[in-house]
Amino acid sequence: MLWECITLLRDRGSRQARRFGHDREAVAIAARHRRCRAAWEPHLEAAKNLVLTAADTAPGRDTAVILGSGLCLDVPVEELCARFRRVLLVDVHHPRPARKLARNHPKLRLITADVTGMGETVARAAAAGRPLPDPTSPPEPLPGLRADFTISLNLxxxxxxxFYKVLDGRVPAEALKRFGRGLIEAHFAWLEGLPGRVGLVCDRMWEEVDGDGAVVESRDALEGARPPVPDRAWIWDIAPRPEESHCYDRRNHVWGYLDFTAARRGTRAVGAGPQGT
Known part of the structure; x- marks a missing residue:
């Protein structure tokens, strides 16, 4: 806990990052990774492998975009820099490890952006007591950018x-859930419309599992949004006992897409389908 506090004091984010807790979350993720490194490794390697497999099918080698780059734990930076002229890391908050990577790699660029396009609008609406805006028609988060390869990575x-953390208790629960589902659906629709090859790695289900392997609790990680059948699927042991509890492990079911646009439109190659657990 002391390490986390010191790290946060040294790495506060922008006004929006502080308001919505993005900088605190980055510190918490880094701390959990330090504690659960071995348990996380299969997930991180599976994510990196999917990124590179999808990147290899991009129509060009100019620009790659990583959405939700964060600490870059799941980003194969060296390999992407070898494949593309430039690699853009996009996040609402770039913690110190990402900034250090960018200093050491001339091909890396950091872009600070809220890919939902909703942060400031929601903050103003909440402060004024107005209804939440429609999340399904957000402003373009990366105007004018045309990439050969884009991937939304564990985002x-x-x-x-x-938004839940800021709006809980200020907005009716059902309205807040609809808003959350709308954010995810809007993200999927935006990805589908991007040029070049588009990939996706995302949580599909969150579970708590007891010592006998029985599922104690499960939750839809996408709030009712319905993605297509994935190309790959695996388990992320995100919080093995006793990280959160001595009674259960928490694990995420992760879905991955090599060509998200084709998957959404039902036009991917015959025989494509989920691989993994």
Missing amino acids: ASQLPIP
Whole structure:
């Protein structure tokens, strides 16, 4: 806990990052990774492998975009820099490890952006007591950018969470849930319309599992949004005992897409389907 406090004091984010807790979340993720490194490794390797497999099918080698780059734990930075002229890391908050990577790699660029496009609008609406805006028609988060390869990386299920933390108790629960589902659906629709090859890695289900392997509790990580059948699927042991509890492990079911646009439109190659657990 002391390490986390010191790290946060040294790495506060922008006004929006502080308001929605993005900087605190980055510190918490880094701390959990330090404690659960071995349990996380299969997930991180599966994510990196999917990123590179999808990147290899991009129509060009100019620009790659990583949405939700965060600490870059799941980003194969060296390999992407070898494949593309430039690699853009996009996040609402870039913690110190990401900034250090960018200093050491001339091909890396950091872009600070809220891919929901809703942060400031929601903050103003909440402060004024107005209804939440429609999340399904957000402003373009990266105007004018045309990439050969874009991937949303362990981001989709996380999009509503900062809003929940800020708006809980100020907005009716059902309206807040609809808003969260709308954010995720809007993200999927936006990805589908992007040029080049588009990939996706996202949580599909969150589970708590007891010592006998029985599921104690499960939750839809996408708030009712319905993605297509994935190309790959695996388990992320995100919080093995006793990280959160001595009674259960928490694990995420992760879905991955090599060509999200084709999956959404039902036009991917015959025989494509989920691989993994």
